[in-house]
């Protein structure tokens with residue numbers, strides 16, 4: 001089959017499109033003929049040699065895909081050849097075919113076109129597991145989403161609004177903030193010109209954020225703790241601003257607040273805290289709203305996989321809103 005290849009760690013130009021061995025369908029797995037994959041920030045780090053795939057995962061890029069099941073392995077029940085699906089992957093999505101543990105499959109939601117469904121697994125699973133399963137966001141609470149116009153951010157805003165929360169976002173331009181407002185965000189903070197702590201406090205009458213979904217890490221840690229309400233929960237899922245910073249435990253104690261951080265890719269396929277557990281929760285809790293159209297995939301553009309370099313350069317320039325899809329070819 002053909003897949004996106006990496007000639008050596010480096011910039012987007014190291015990405016090519018060439019022949020690689022076909023995936024092998026192991027027990028408990030299916031093979032999916034890929035309709036589309038989507039670009040994630042983690043792919044940029046893997047391309048640079050800074051984020052190696054976990055043990056046993058494909059070394060081809062790609063953390064999610066949509067497509068049609070073409071092979072069903074031993075011990076798989078509930079899925080058949082010809083089923084239209086999307087899937088959370090540990091790797092391998094930037095290819096014509098990929099092997100997927102059956103627990104990481106989701107049916108293509110009714111009403112969502114097959115390729116577009118590739119925009120859903122990573123963002124729904126990340127947001128659901130962190131904002132709802134871990135931080136327990138409730139109706140009436142305030143959620144602050146950093147990077148509100150990102151793939152993750154656009155899903156976080158939609159799921160929080162649907163849950164009856166008030167949503168604040170940060171983003172780097174008026175256009176991006178306007179898009180977040182269309183999705184239902186109420187408090188819009190341009191992080192290039194405004195201080196999110198002051199803006200969120202003012203907009204909430206001094207209350208602050210009950211939950212913060214953070215993608216910046218070290219550079220925002222002190223201000224994220226500062227913006228938390230009493231009983232607040234800060235969940236870190238990205239480290240675009242570094243991994244190491246001082247944490248004021250006194251401030252956390254006074255607020256009875258918590259800080260946690262997770263990654264989806266490193267989770268086991270099955271068992272407690274696994275990808276399969278999260279995928280099952282997303283199918284149960286999020287899929288009905290995707291099928292009703294009240295939660296939708298946000299796609300900036302589609303490109304062929306042979307132009308993956310362009311897609312990576314686009315994410316690096318951060319001029320996109322939502323997800324960038326790659327289709328085989």
Ligand SMILES: NC(=O)c1ccc[n+]([C@@H]2O[C@H](COP(=O)([O-])OP(=O)(O)OC[C@H]3O[C@@H](n4cnc5c(N)ncnc54)[C@H](OP(=O)(O)O)[C@@H]3O)[C@@H](O)[C@H]2O)c1
Pocket residue numbers: 039040041042122126146147148149150151152153170171172173176191215216236237238239240262263264265315318322
């Ligand atoms: N832990 C996990 O399991 C997990 C899973 C998926 C994704 N993630 C992380 O989630 C983040 C978003 O991922 P994605 O794939 O959706 O990437 P993406 O679409 O490229 O989003 C990155 C976002 O960061 C924003 N940003 C940059 N500097 C910022 C700042 N100082 N303050 C606020 N926002 C800032 C960018 O917007 P502006 O340029 O407008 O600021 C952009 O929207 C990434 O950090 C990724 O690694 C984590």
